[in-house]
Amino acid sequence: xxxxxxxxxxxxxxxxxxxxxxxxxxxxxxxxxxxxxxxxxxxxxxxxxxxxxxxxxxxxxxxxxxxxxxxxxxxxxxxxxxxxxxxxxxxxxxxxxxxxxxxxxxxxxxxxxxxxxxxxxxxxxxxxxxxxxxxxxxxxxxxxxxxxxxxxxxxxxxxxxxxxxxxxxxxxxxxxxxxxxxxxxxxxxxxxxxxxxxxxxxxxxxxxxxxxxxxxxxxxxxxxxxxxxxxxxxxxxxxxxxxxxxxxxxxxxxxxxxxxxxxxxxxxxxxxxxxxxxxxxxxxxxxxxxxxxxxxxxxxxxxxxxxxxxxxxxxxxxxxxxxxxxxxxxxxxxx
Amino acid sequence: xxxxxxxxxxxxxxxxxxxxxxxxxxxxxxxxxxxxxxxxxxxxxxxxxxxxxxxxxxxxxxxxxxxxxxxxxxxxxxxxxxxxxxxxxxxxxxxxxxxxxxxxxxxxxxxxxxxxxxxxxxxxxxxxxxxxxxxxxxxxxxxxxxxxxxxxxxxxxxxxxxxxxxxxxxxxxxxxxxxxxxxxxxxxxxxxxxxxxxxxxxxxxxxxxxxxxxxxxxxxxxxxxxxxxxxxxxxxxxxxxxxxxxxxxxxxxxxxxxxxxxxxxxxxxxxxxxxxxx
Numbered sequence: 001x002x003x004x005x006x007x008x009x010x011x012x013x014x015x016x017x018x019x020x021x022x023x024x025x026x027x028x029x030x031x032x033x034x035x036x037x038x039x040x041x042x043x044x045x046x047x048x049x050x051x052x053x054x055x056x057x058x059x060x061x062x063x064x065x066x067x068x069x070x071x072x073x074x075x076x077x078x079x080x081x082x083x084x085x086x087x088x089x090x091x092x093x094x095x096x097x098x099x100x101x102x103x104x105x106x107x108x109x110x111x112x113x114x115x116x117x118x119x120x121x122x123x124x125x126x127x128x129x130x131x132x133x134x135x136x137x138x139x140x141x142x143x144x145x146x147x148x149x150x151x152x153x154x155x156x157x158x159x160x161x162x163x164x165x166x167x168x169x170x171x172x173x174x175x176x177x178x179x180x181x182x183x184x185x186x187x188x189x190x191x192x193x194x195x196x197x198x199x200x201x202x203x204x205x206x207x208x209x210x211x212x213x214x215x216x217x218x219x220x221x222x223x224x225x226x227x228x229x230x231x232x233x234x235x236x237x238x239x240x241x242x243x244x245x246x247x248x249x250x251x252x253x254x255x256x257x258x259x260x261x262x263x264x265x266x267x268x269x270x271x272x273x274x275x276x277x278x279x280x281x282x283x284x285x286x287x288x289x290x291x292x293x294x295x296x297x298x299x300x301x302x303x304x305x306x307x308x309x310x311x312x313x314x315x316x317x318x319x320x321x322x323x324x325x326x327x328x329x330x331x332x333x334x335x
Numbered sequence: 336x337x338x339x340x341x342x343x344x345x346x347x348x349x350x351x352x353x354x355x356x357x358x359x360x361x362x363x364x365x366x367x368x369x370x371x372x373x374x375x376x377x378x379x380x381x382x383x384x385x386x387x388x389x390x391x392x393x394x395x396x397x398x399x400x401x402x403x404x405x406x407x408x409x410x411x412x413x414x415x416x417x418x419x420x421x422x423x424x425x426x427x428x429x430x431x432x433x434x435x436x437x438x439x440x441x442x443x444x445x446x447x448x449x450x451x452x453x454x455x456x457x458x459x460x461x462x463x464x465x466x467x468x469x470x471x472x473x474x475x476x477x478x479x480x481x482x483x484x485x486x487x488x489x490x491x492x493x494x495x496x497x498x499x500x501x502x503x504x505x506x507x508x509x510x511x512x513x514x515x516x517x518x519x520x521x522x523x524x525x526x527x528x529x530x531x532x533x534x535x536x537x538x539x540x541x542x543x544x545x546x547x548x549x550x551x552x553x554x555x556x557x558x559x560x561x562x563x564x565x566x567x568x569x570x571x572x573x574x575x576x577x578x579x580x581x582x583x584x585x586x587x588x589x590x591x592x593x594x595x596x597x598x599x600x601x602x603x604x605x606x607x608x609x610x611x612x613x
Contacts, residue, residue, distance in 0.1 A: 076509050098511075105511030118502035122524040131520075132510040182506060 018051040019222055020108065020190050024084035025049070025074050027067075031296060040296045044070040046246035047084070052190065052222050059237030059254065060226040061269065065292055067246035068226045069113075072194040075224060076110050077101065106136060109183035113195035115175035119167035125178055126163025129153070129185050136186060149185065156181045156211060173204035177211065184215065192224040197232070209236065231273045234258040242266050245295055245303040252328030262330045264308050302333065310334060342604035349600020355593035363410040372400035374407045375558040383576045393578040395568055404560035405582060411561045412590060415476050415545040416538040422480025424534050427487025428523065434488070435495030436518045446492070449485045457482045461548065470553045479541050487533050494526035532602040539594035546587050562587050 025048045028041040045067040052058050062068050073079045077086065077093060085094040088104050096104070112118035120128060129149040130142070139145040150160040156177040167175060176196060183191050193212065197205040213236065215221060227233050233240055234254055241251040242265060250263040261267045290307055293299050299306050305315040314333050322331045343349055362369070371391075378398035386393045392401040434445040461478050468474045498504060499522060507517045548554030549563025557564060562583040569579030 073505070076505075078505050078508055098514075102511060105509065108509075110506060110509050112502040112506065114502060118506060120503040120507075120521050120525070123521070132512065135510075135512055135516070179506075182510070186510065 017053065018087075019054050019089055020052040020075070020224075021087040022048060022050045022071075022075065022084065023087070025071070025081045025086070026083035027070050027074055027079065027081050042295045043246050043298065044295065045074060045081075048241075048243070048246070048248055049084075050224075050241055050251070052224060054189070054222055055216070055220055056239065057216070057223045057225050057237045059233030059240040060224060060243060061228065061230050061233050061240060062243035063228060063292055065245075065295060066243045068228075068243060069194055070246075071243070072110060072192050072224070072226055075192050076108060077104065102136070106186045107188050108190045108192070109186065109188040111176075111179050111183045111191060111193045111196045113198050115172050115179055115199065118179050119175055119182075121167055123166070124163065125153075125165055125167065125170075129163075129178075129182055132182075132186050138186070149181075152181050152185060153178075155215070156184075157207075173200055173208065176200060176204075176208050180208070180211065180215070184219070187219070188221070190222045190224070192226070194226045195228070196225075198227065198229070205232075230258075230269045242269065245292070245298055247303060248322055248329065248331060249304065250328070250330045250332075251322075252330075256328060262325070262328065262335050263304075263332050264310050264334070265304050268307075268309075302331075339604050343600055346600040346603060348596045349603075352593040352596030352598075352600060355589055356597060359409055359413060359590055359593070362406055363413050366406050366410050370400075370403035370406040372403040374399060374403040374560050376400075383572060383579075385576070386578055392582050393576065395565070395576075395579055396572060401565070401578060401582060404565055405562070405586060408560045408562045408565060408583070409586070409590075411472065411555055411559065412542050412545060412587075415472065415479070415555075416542040416590075416594070419476040419479035419483070419541045419545075420534050420537040422477060423484040423537060424487055424530055426481065427484035428491050428527075428530060430484065431488035431491030431493075432495055432518055432523050432526070435492035436499055436514070436522060442492075445488070449488050452482070452485050455482070458544070458547070461544065462551075462553065465548065465553050470548075470556060472555050472559070475545060475548060475554055479544055483537060483541065487530055487537075490529045490533055491523075491526050494529060495522055498522045498525055528605045532598055532605065535594055535598035535601055539591040539598070542587065542590055542594070 025045055026043070027045045028043045030041055031039045033039050048067070048071060050058060050060075060068055060071065070079070074081050075086065077096075081094060085092050087093070088108065093101055093104050119125075126146070126149055129152065130145040133139045133145045133148060134142070139148060146163075149163060153160060153162055158174060158177055158181070162170075162174075162178075167178070170178065179196075191212075196212070197208050200208060209232070212223065216223060225233060225237055230240075234257075237254045239252065240254045240257045242249045242257075242263065244265050249265045250257065250261070252262075257266065258270070261270055293303070293306055299316075300319075301317050302308070302311075302315040302320055305311040308315065312333065318333070320331045320333045322329050323335075325335070343353075376399060378394070381390070381394045381398040383396055384390055384394040384398075390400050390402065392405060394400055395404070430445050430449070434442040460482055461475075464478045465474065468478075495518075504517060504521055507521050512521075545554055545561065546563030546566065549561045550567045552564075552567060554563055555561040565583040566580060566587075569576070569581075569583065573580050
């Protein structure tokens with residue numbers, strides 16, 4: 001497992017070939033009245049594009065309800081997008097049937113937020129982790145599967161005996177490690193982590209993040225790291241994409257975006273990070289006004305304008321398109 | 336599982352139900368050894384004898400020992416109850432599981448079938464089927480089974496609908512496991528708790544149905560003893576031989592009550608809202 005040479009993190013030579021790409025992804029959910037009449041459509045993801053290179057961490061940030069989890073499901077092809085396409089190593093898998101995606105299913109995996117509902121309560125951990133190996137016929141025998149799972153469990157900080165235990169016998173952090181082990185058992189190249197640390201306490205969060213970073217170097221993984229925690233994503237991601245009501249507000253290299261946010265929404269998010277020293281807190285910027293508007297009736301124009309401290313007349317009329325500024329992209333009339 | 340047993344054992348009524356059922360099961364299993372007489376042996380010299388030391392529950396109109404017939408009848412009742420409910424569970428779980436998991440038109444078709452089946456007055460449907468087929472114990476079990484799976488199908492479908500959106504199922508799909516495997520290994524094992532409750536309650540209902548059929552003379556055929564058929568004979572002699580009606584009636588009551596109490600106990604033990612602590 002650790003035989004590969006250490007790949008340097010960050011902007012390396014492999015960054016030019018994207019392993020996973022999304023182009024103009026759209027997904028809407030119909031809202032029906034109890035009588036079955038269509039009341040409206042929630043545009044959970046509305047024209048999101050991204051690309052992920054080898055050994056890269058793409059951070060996806062946004063408040064709850066901004067379409068982060070839907071995006072994760074679209075990337076994993078657990079749901080078909082209404083529009084746009086997903087390319088895995090340049091191959092369009094958007095409309096593939098399940099049996100045409102065996103390679104994709106092996107190579108792209110997911111870690112969920114809730115470590116309690118993400119493990120089958122009636123299955124022993126060992127059985128759960130061995131099942132995919134046996135189904136994909138990646139091992140010659142059950143014994144080999146057993147050994148592989150045992151060493152994987154040890155790598156994520158659990159023991160071989162844990163194979164015989166059921167999920168409810170573990171703590172939240174341990175379950176999240178099992179979730180990570182399950183995502184890694186088929187030896188993937190991309191792992192989508194949907195808020196993997198949000199339901200853990202701070203100390204365990206750090207352990208899980210460090211584990212994920214270590215595994216990334218050992219196994220040449222790429223992560224799509226979804227979170228509402230901009231400060232955490234800012235520390236680990238190479239690129240960051242900020243979502244708001246299903247649309248990309250701003251995207252760019254992490255250090256640039258953290259140091260000099262262009263979009264008012266990113267600025268607001270950055271300001272909402274509690275500063276370790278209260279004297280250094282940015283008190284000069286306005287807080288966001290009110291709550292996230294309903295995604296059923298998104299506001300006309302820029303989706304952020306009702307809460308934007310710098311909103312102008314043009315923001316209420318026209319939705320800004322995503323414009324490139326060198327490495328960065330931003331959707332705002334004011335930039 | 337420990338909290339389940341603990342919750343069940345703390346419920347006195349459920350425990351009483353379980354004790355009654357264990358007793359009835361032992362009686363049914365040991366029937367050939369504990370019944371004092373051959374249940375089918377006719378004795379013209381001992382017709383309609385009241386309970387006594389030689390015949391603890393009396394004799395019937397043909398001089399057969401009532402206790403022996405009751406003991407053998409326990410076998411029939413439990414057999415019919417358990418096997419017919421077993422058939423109902425298998426059919427209901429498969430129909431509900433497939434409907435909930437695949438959704439769309441499969442779901443609509445299967446659930447309309449359930450609605451149609453529920454529209455029939457079950458008892459008259461059974462009467463009609465038995466009238467056409469031969470009234471044998473196997474036919475009765477099958478007919479009771481295939482007319483009582485609809486409730487279980489609805490329960491399982493509802494469970495599957497919530498389970499299929501759970502993250503461990505999504506993870507299984509992301510791992511490329513087949514739909515059949517996900518349904519059988521990941522979804523259905525988690526949907527079976529309400530089925531267990533419905534099945535336990537269903538056994539009581541099935542015993543009652545069998546007794547009613549036998550009472551009407553189209554159930555288990557003589558000379559095979561069944562509580563319902565003993566009761567049917569008893570009604571002709573109710574003024575001179577009360578024991579012929581009382582004891583089978585009591586047996587049906589106790590068995591059905593036992594299953595209902597146990598079923599409700601399991602339901603409470605499974606329901607996390609009623610769980611005090613793990």
